[in-house]
Structure formats: structure tokens, C-alpha cells
Amino acid sequence: MAFKRPDGRKLEEIRPMMAKIGVVPNADGSAIFSFGKTVAIAAVYGPRLLHPQHMQDPKSAVLRVNYDLLSFSVSDRKKPGPSRRSQEISKVTEWALSPALDLKEFPNTVIDVQIYILQANASTRVAGINAASMALAQAGIPMKDLVCAVSVGKMDKDLVLDVNDEEEHFEDGEGATDMATARLANSDKWTLLQLDGKIQPDLYPKALSLADKAFAKIYEVQKKALKSVMEEEK
């Protein structure tokens, strides 16, 4: 019997997505992106001078990402401030985004990306990456491509797209596995593959092709949000 998703979605169905840019007036670029109840907001500042000076790179700009859950984003209040988890996610987000950027133009500077999760219902890091890639585009940073990200899960023996919180804690059969994935939108360059759990080697390529299908949809949402700004200003 196939796995039945608690929220009634089909196995390959993503939660409804929402995307909007220009949500933080004082940032150089900003965006909000959501997968159902998971909402991420990203703000980009820079390029600006990097201090302390020893962190500067005379050949290119430095990308600095800060990811955090806001204290009210989860049901048990999250203690504010950096944690082991948020530092790890900041770092992998940085690695997921930097292959898309072209930072040679701005030596000795820093581009700050702040990602905050307003509401968490699993898959927060991929929502954050989607928001951040739109925010970087709006900030006018030269980019090779947008970055799309989605989580792929394995519930017992079935592969699913866009894991939610309830599914993350699924324990029957082989249990729950989830994998955060990100890829440049118009190429096959993967920038994030973070597996949490177990998966059979033959299912791995299937999981990636499932993610590929999701990227096409996510890319359309991102593109639409960036292009619709023109309409709103009329």
C-alpha cells in the first residue's frame, strides 16, 4: 500500500507556493517564499565593505548568509540567537547559493543575506534558499542563474516531494528520510544534497528526478514573482 500523506497531497505534490519580492524596504533586495505553512523571508544587503579586514577577499566579494528561525516560528518557543543548527544551515545555504553568483566584480566586499523563518513546518532551509535566490536577483547581483530548492522525502518505501512537519516524524515501516536539494534552474549543477536518514541506492536517482520536476514548478513561481513587479507599479 502506498503511503498516504497526512494532508491529503499526492506523493509528488508540492504544497501551495507563494512568492513576492521587495518586502523589506531598507534592503537592497528582499523576498518572501512559502511552501504551505513554511514561510521564509530573505533580505540582501550589499555589496558593502567587509570588516574585519582579514576576512576580505581581494579577488571577489564574500557571500555571508545568516539563517535563523524566529522565536515564534515554532510551537515551542525557539530561544533566539545562533545555534549549532542555524550555523550549519547558514553554511550550507551559502554553499548552495554561491555557485550561482558572479562576485568577481566586487573585490574586498561582502554581500549579506539574512534569512529568517517566520513560520516553520519543515523544509525551512529550502524555502530559505528559494527566497534568498530571488532576493539576490532583486539586489542586482550578477548571477549565472536562479537557484531552486526542494526537499525530497522517503516515507516507508515511497518517495514524496516537499516534506512537511508531520511527515518528518513518520515512524512506520522504514521510517522517514528527508533530503534537502538545490540546483541551478537552467542547468544540471546541483548545489545542495543533504540527506537525513537512509535511502536505497536505486531510489537515489529517482529521488533526484522527482526533485527535477519540482524545480520546474518552483522556477516558474520565482520567475513570475520577479516579473510581476512591473505590473504592480502601474
Next chain:
Amino acid sequence: MKNFNDGNNDENYEEFTGVAEPTSRTVVVPGEVVASGDDFLAGEGARKEGSNVVASRYGLAEKVGRVVKIIPFSGAFIPRRNNVVIGRVNDIVHSGWIVDIDYAQNGFLPLMESPRFVNKHEMDQFLAIGDVVAAKVWNVSPKGIDLAMKGKGLGKLEGGFVFRVNPSRVPRIIGREGSMINLIKEKTGCNVTIGQNGWVWIKGNDIDSELRTRRAIEFIAEKVLVSGLTEKMEEWFSKNK
């Protein structure tokens, strides 16, 4: 929504770029193929991938002849040669002034650029720390940004006040061949200088007209992609006496 492909909105286009005769324009996101075929060349904000011209930035893509370039509509100020900028003197060093121009690097204004002789030991007699200047970007290199101050409308800005708008709105505020800025100057009687870095300096005879000028400029900055803005501004001035 206005179709940016139809090629009939030349007025809107020109106010945006100051260049004539577009063949087409569209909003593009980074990584999007703007044109394909070996007939096209990649201009600013675009790159060549095989025979395709691909956007590197988010903005308005336009084809002028064979060249495809992208005009970004948002983001921080990035200095280019010949940009007029307004900055604030940050420091005085032995051979010139260090000017904050709202970019990651400070601008450097050499002593030689002052219009009259300045004693090396009394440089603050001419420009002191905190003074505001209008200058031109003379050179951009990894070592720094050199400024020049010889030219019409450039120099120390005395009196009035400075405020900031989004740098991407500056071409709109200036208008085609300065049409918008001239309209504002004419209607308010104030002296206005706009830097490409988004700093605006206003000086008038009284504070009321200065504030009215500021409101007018902020109104344009909000309505950046509306077409026929010059007519809308005429209307605004008649409503906001």
C-alpha cells in the same frame, strides 16, 4: 500590464535609458536566454553561452542593433566612469580628500581637483570633514574610485539639504535629457543636484519650497515605471501648491 515587447513605448523606454531606438525590451531574470543566434552580442549585464545571449542580472533587456544589454531596476549603487555622485568628506589625507559615496569603497578626490589653490596644511579651509560635494567618477579600479570635481555643477554643496532615494530611480528623476529635473526646478525655483548614487541635494529660497521639491522627487521615485510621468508631474504640481 504594459507589454515591453511591443516597441511602441519609446517614450517610456527613453526616459529609462536615455538611448534612442530600441527594437524590443522584456523583463528578464538571471539565467534566462534573451536572444539566440550568432547575430547577437552580449552587452552589459549579459553574457554569451554558446550561441545564446543569457541574462546575468535581473532587469529590462533590450536589443539595440546587435547588442543585447540589461538595465537593472534595483540594487545598490555601482559606480561607473563619468557618473555624477554626491558624497560626504570622510577624511583628509596628505594628497586629497576621502569621500563617502555610498558604495563599498570610498572615493578619492585629489588635491589637484580643487578649483583654486589650496594650502596643503590647511585643506579643511576648502573641504572639511562632513562637507558635502558633487563630483564625477573619473576612474574605477580595484584599488579605488577616483573622483574629479572640474565641471559644471560640480563642487562643494553649501546650504540646503541632502536626502537619499533608491539609486535605480535616478534616471527617471532626471528624465529624458533632463526633462523631469528641469520641470521640477522650474516649478519650485529650487536648485537640485542628483547623484547617480541616489543622493539628492536641494537648495531653495525658503524651507517650504525645498520640502515641496523633496516631496515631488519622492513621488517620482515611487512611481518609477509609470509611463507619461512628465504629464503626471504637471498635474501633481497643480494639486500640491
